Amino acid sequence: MLFELTEEELLIRDTARKMAAEIAAPLAPVLDRGEGRAQFLENLKAFAEAGFMAVNVKGEFGGTEAGTAAFALAIEELGYACAATGVTASVTNMVAEVIQAVGTEAQKRAYIPNIADGTYPAAGFCLTESGAGSDPAGMKTRARRDGADFVLDGEKIYITSAEYAGLFVVWAVTNPEAPKGKGISCFLVEAGTPGLSIGKAERKLGQHGSATNTVHFDGCRVPASALMGRLDDGFRIAVGELAGGRIGVAALSLGIARAAMDAAKTYVKERRQFGQAIADFQGIQWMVADRETELEAARLLILSAAAKKDRGEPFGREASMAKLFASEAAGRATDTALQLHGGAGYCADYPVERHVRDARITRIYEGTSEVQRLIIARDSFRQ
Template identity: 55%
Template sequence: MNFELTEEQAMIQDAAKQFAEGVLAPKAAELDATSNPEIMKSHLAQLAEQGFMGVNIAGEYGGTEAGTIAFSLAITELARACASTAVAVSVSNMVAELIQAIGSEAQKSHYLPKLCSGEFAAGSFCLTETEAGSDPAAMKTRAVKEADAWVLNGSKVWISTAALAGVYVVWAVTNPDAPKGKGISCFLVDGDNPGVTVAKPENKMGQKGSGTHEVVFEDCRIPLDAIIGEENQGFKIAVTELCGGRIGIASLALGVASAALDYARDYVQERKQFGKPLAEFQGLQWMLVDNYTEMEAARLLIMQAASLKDAGKPFAVQASMAKLMATEKGNKACYDALQLLGANGYMQDFPLERYARDIRVTSIYEGTSEIQKVIIARSLFSN
């Protein structure tokens, strides 16, 4: 296996790193403290200019066409500086990839250039409901077909960057008499549709700069051709596209954890106790050794999943393994890094408390760690 990056992948990684260090890092603490949407919009507009809002989208639609490995590398570098911005980029790319994979030519030509160029600040993925999270097939949102339109009624929760979205990918029940999960369809809904209401942002523990909202659809009329993919086959789309999203979230967790570990490593070389730097204590060295080793293993799992996806091969189990490893061990890495700073790690004057808050949700969204274990277990016992 060749672990060396291509020239294009290395260039995209370097461009993401420079943007993260030069633009995101100086604003990360302010964005976390204020949740100012203008900062986020500015970040996303600049990222669109550099091609990061359509990393795996074909050039004919305005995308960078660089592949999943490049996408993963970019998300990791962005997350090292600002997890809130990184998750907005990850979700918008996922929306664009879904439209590219499933959409009609008219849908691709209409929506993808707007997502890639930044005309749409973001895209949102509307699947989860109050009683349909880990079990999305239990959703209640309905879409009724009339003579000239589909009419949507229902609500979705925990929707990332919903207030900035130019387009929503929405799942709804279209055949309530079908067996569970068999009568669901997928739709594209414009962000300015008068039947859409975006609630106030949730007051979250972390990733505060990325707004998370309830989105309500009330007699929301959309054209008959707004359906994406085949009618009543939307659940398959959701399951497939979540796999790609898990590569993005695993990459995000890797970035946050790597930033935390690097900060702690530098800190213990400067901080002295008992007359010598903390870095000279073997117990603390081994804390860092264990965490760096675990995150390197996570990185390799992510690269495996991304490579399989780029090759057009099955990658769902590998994506679940990568997300499970990166998010669970990433949480541990952030908490260990915070511990290495002692009381300073608990203070907002240092970034460790933000890293610990930001990474916590990565083992929850895009499928909890428990759901990833279910997916992996099914693969183990399917023969």
């Protein structure tokens, strides 16, 4: 099967690459130091105006309507330049897509354009809890009916972009008596809603430019119209959207890995030992060859999953395969890139040290590698 990119997909990839090189890449080391937030938000607005916050969303709602493959290509390029920018765009796209998939017409028209044009700097996906990470069906956040409203109580952890998200998709238990995973519903909650508060930013190993916070709900009242999809049917929505999000994480992983390997290849061609460039040593060449082969395999897995999604076919297994392989390949690639730099790679003067830290989380969020293996295995046994 050939994965020949369309002219539109190539245009989106090349535009993302150019913009990311011009505005995201120079800011990446600044963000890594915990600085540059104002410029980061300006950059997010610019990427939204260029169509990168709603790539796979219909034009009538302000989206680019370019498909999942284009989305993956864009996230890869953003991740190559700046992992924090890439993950912010990936999650924001995911929120726009879930609203398009299950929201009412009024919800779509009220919220998606604000995501697409950057009115909301980002959007948040509130699923994970302290006791419900790999097992989201075990969540404790509650939403009780009170007249014409729902009242939310609980908290979500590790929420990407929570500090500056304009909108949150929130999952909560609406029927505590239902079997596990059957009494969960999905809500849209705007930033600034009374009862919603954002905790302090987590101190993280990497991706410092991307805020990660706890989101608290304390008597947070939303109208019944904030319910998205059917009552008590939210867990099915979450599972479906996570699959699409895994394509984004896979693409982000690939972008980070490419950046690390490109830096390493440049370094080994310039660094000389024993009278020659270290790139001329066979051992170095084999290290590069192995990593480049894995990254090409990751790219094909990503495009395969994206193609199945765009054709309307089941793609969960393929998304898990792409996410598992790409994130673990990124771990090997960034580690190899650091090794190829020698002692210099361990110093913050070189970007590869940042790439190593940025890549590590990709094996955890949107479902750990272990969870991906469970999904793949269970689907394989059903065949």
